[in-house]
Amino acid sequence: MFQKKNRSFSPKSYHSFISGIDQRKLTSSARTKIKYHNIRYSESVSFLTDDSDDLKQSEASETLPYPKSVGFIISNEFCERFNYYGMRTILVLYLTNKLGYNEETSTVLFHTFTMLVYIFPLIGALIADGWLGKYKTILYLSLVYSLGAMIVAFGAVPLEGMPVKAVTIVGLLLIAMGTGGIKPCVSAFGGDQFSLPAQSLQLAKFFSLFYFAINAGSMISTTVTPILRADVHCFGDKDCFSLAFGVPAVLMIISVLIFMAGKRMYRCQPPAGNMIFGVSKCIADAFRGWKKRRDTEPEESFLDYAKPTVGEKMVRDTKTLLRILRLYLPFPVFWALFDQQGSRWTFQATRMDGMVMGFQIKPDQMQVVNPLLILAFLPLFDYVIYPILRTIGIRRHLQKLTIGLVLAALGFFLSAGLELKMQQAAFEVQPTEPGTAHLRLYNGMPCAYEFNSSIASKHLKALEPMSMWTDLALPVPEPKEYSFRAEPISGKCSVITGKLRLQPGKSLGYFMTQDKLVEFADGLEMPPSESNPPLLRVLLNTPPGEGPIFLTTSDLDIKTVPLDNRNVSQLHSIFAGPGQVNINDLKVAHFDTKGGRLYTLMIAGSARDGYQQKMLEVVTPSAVSILWQLPQIVVMTAAEVMFSVTGLEFSYSQSPASMKSVLQACWLLSVAVGNMLVVVIAEFKFTSTQAGEFTFFACLMLIDMLIFLWLARSYQYKDESKDSEEEEQGHDKDAQTPKTADKQPWQPSGMVEEPGHGAYRNHAYDNDFSEA
CATH class of the missing domain: 1.20.1250.20 (MFS general substrate transporter like domains)
Known part of the structure; x- marks a missing residue:
């Protein structure tokens, strides 16, 4: 009575038809059949009608x-x-x-x-x-x-x-x-x-x-x-x-x-149960069968040796899984680039100026741009980008995945270019050219001095008291000591001699105090930005017994910092604003600082003769705005949408229904391997500069893209129409076997097998199936 060809029943007409039958006049066998078909109809209307699916789901949802x-x-x-x-x-x-x-x-x-x-x-x-x-x-x-x-x-x-x-x-x-x-x-x-x-x-x-x-x-x-x-x-x-x-x-x-x-x-x-064990058993049994029967009963494929123990379907599904996993091999390199948004790109933002239109953007806040762009890009790609790509012949998943890999490489080329721009702005921080060094001389003596040295530097006739001389492009191809002699031009000061120990890539300072040279590191590891607190170094040329000496700033938590005339190399991170230095409770210097700068405060004199002060701005903050990171973030987010969302869709559509959870595990594992690549590259330090490292990752991504193209060249997409036909035949076969409602367990497999909900989610940090 209820054959598959009868596709005109709607839920309402079906129930009207059943209610019009006087079941008292039917045999017990007929009443049992009606009861059975009532159960089957409520559970599987899709086998009886194709054009009423939406109405069935709506009415069932209401109940x-x-x-x-x-x-x-x-x-x-x-x-x-x-x-x-x-x-x-x-x-x-x-x-x-x-x-x-x-x-x-x-x-x-x-x-x-x-x-x-x-x-x-x-x-x-x-x-x-x-x-x-x-x-x-x-x-x-x-x-x-x-x-x-x-x-x-x-x-x-x-x-x-x-x-x-x-x-x-x-x-x-x-x-x-x-x-x-x-x-x-x-x-x-x-x-x-x-x-x-x-x-x-x-x-x-x-x-x-x-x-x-x-x-x-x-x-x-x-x-x-x-x-x-x-x-x-x-x-x-x-x-x-x-x-x-x-x-x-x-x-x-x-x-x-x-x-x-x-x-x-x-x-x-x-x-x-977990299908990971099933796949593992299939491969292990195939290996054992291959060792025993490869000579006597050769099989066409390696996995075919597992058919006697795991069955033909498991072998067929495992083969399909391995064909997809073969394409997964280049994926970790993409995640190696993508996850650096939370590490290397955050460090990059710390060296940039975060002041934008009167608001201070913090370096770690730039990570919020990615999820915001995701929400904007998903409809943009669905309604604009993908239709444009279809007009030029780009329709397949693997083609879109390739574009995602290229965009990731482009994002890192942009980040490398930004690093080069920042290196130019960081000229005062550390030497940017190979074989060069920074040298600064501070004269804390009350006399003007003339210098004689074997250094191939700009000629300096004299250095006035309480002043600084700088050469930020000294050619120093290898570590070397240079002789130094400073003779007073005027005043009653002694001749100062010593050695200048310079190294390529280093920034050193020498303080002339108490008839000697005091050496200290006079640079920073990275360019400061306006958002960084100011740094202050105090150079004291005062009698050793005078004190105590305290640095007082506007910092309410740390009101005073003790100083002495031997800590010339120490940098103090202070609050921006006014401050002063007291010796024996007497204010001998006052100053005003701004964020992101390295200052040197020189103080000379004594309580008997009085004190002199000079505030010098040694390093200025980076003038590169943090907004320069937006192009690389935009490109990397576009790469994420093109790669991650498409990759999920490809994996769902091409994998067997029984292997979707295994594929999820492998997808997550590719993210883990990608992060491991970053660890290895960071440990081995293949390049000496950050710009070089970003360029290395971008070139590695291009090579990885070529490998992916080679692996994907022979991939045959699954015939979804044939697959759906086999599934429909399986449903018909099941429909012929009566099952009562209490014997048919409820299965949540519809959620696992339904690919429609996996595309629209934020893959900024967790690019997996679990939160789809």
Whole structure:
């Protein structure tokens, strides 16, 4: 009676037809058949009608209430993403400014942490699918996550005797375990709350809300956390990393409480097993079968040797998976470039002027541009860019992936060009040309001096008292000592002799005081910007016994800094504004400073003869605006949309339904390997300059793109029409076997197999399937 050819029944006409039958006049067998077909109709109307799918889903959605438990999951996701993005935004600055690591070591630690974040999802998926289930996995690992966040925040509190570096590493390890472990579980657990296919439309709304929670947490935290870091002062410091880490940590604890509050409402599915084990068994059995039967029973393919143990379907699906994974081999290089937005590009922003139209943009706040551009680029690409590409013949996924790789290389070429521009602005900071050195001479004596030296430098006839002589382009091809002799032109001063020990690439200063030369490093590691605090060095030519000497600034937390006439090499980070130096409670010098500058304050004299002062501005701040980073961020975001979104769509459409979770794990693993590449390159220091390193990554990306083209040249796309026909035949076969409602378990597979929700999400930091 209910053949597949009868496709004219709508839900209302079907129920009218059934209600018009007097079932009392039917046999028991006929009544049983009607009861069976009622069940099958409500579950699988799609097998009876094709043109009423939307109406069926709408009416079914009206009868099934929207799961209230979803609100707890979305709120939990917002708080958790706020914590992760906020902590990650300021991490590299914390490692350098507070823990004392240099940029290379901080980059290594940052990308090692990111690598672990993308390795632990494999473990989390295995635990959830094979042991604890999604709910317990999320709960237990969230507790680990919260503990790690609190440890990092506690470690930022300056307590005497606390091993800050060790505490921070332990906290970051726990965070990586927590956020990575719950990553593949949260969105899938949210999908478990819906009955499919009846609530497919409501499931789509859930993913939209879930995506909004991710982006809201990302944008708010990357905006607020840098403000808490820089504009709040605590524990005697000019910033407050403990608060900047503490607020996200509190939100993480709140997220756990929210998640636990909805326990009674959740629909929890038992562990269903993980296909990673199935693929591993297929490969292992194929190897064993190949060793035993390769001579007696040769097979056409290596994996065919596993057919007797795992079955033909598993072998066929594994072959398809490996064909896709072959194309994944070049992907880690893309992630190696992409994830440097949170490390190298943040360091680059610290050397730029963040003042824009009267507002101060902090270096770590530039990371908020990426998720904002994602929201703008997704509709732009769908409605403008992709139609234009189709008109010129670019329609295939692999073609778009190639364009994404090229755009990533272009983004790093732009960043290298910006570094070269900044090197020109950093001329006063460190030598930028190979084989050159900086030399500054400070005359703290009360006499004018004439110099004689073997240095091939500009001729200087005389250096007046309380003044500075500078040569920022000294040719010094190798470390060498140069003789130095300074003779007084006038006054009762002694001749000063000594050695000038110059090195290529170094900036040195010599202070003439008390008839001798005092050497000190007279440069900075990076160009300062207007947002950086001013740096002050005090050069004292006063009698050794006079004191105490104190530096007083407008800093309310550190009112005075003790000085003596032997600390000429020490730089003091102070607040911008007025300040003074007191000797024996007598003000002997006063000054006014501005942000981003390196000052040298010279003081000479004695209490008997009086004091002289001279304030010199040694290094000026970088004049390169932080807005110059926008072109490379725009290009890299376009590369992300073209590569990441297309890659997800390609993987979903080409992989077998049973292998989608395995492919998710491999996608995450490619991100982890990409971060490991950054660690290796940063450790081996293939280039001596940052511009050279960016150029190296860009060229590596172009080579990687050529390798991808070679791998993709023979790829055959899956015949989706044939695949859908086989699936339909499978449904017809299932429909012929009666099943009662209580014997047919509810399966959440519709969420896993449906590719439509995977494209629109923020891939700024977490480029995986888990939050799609």
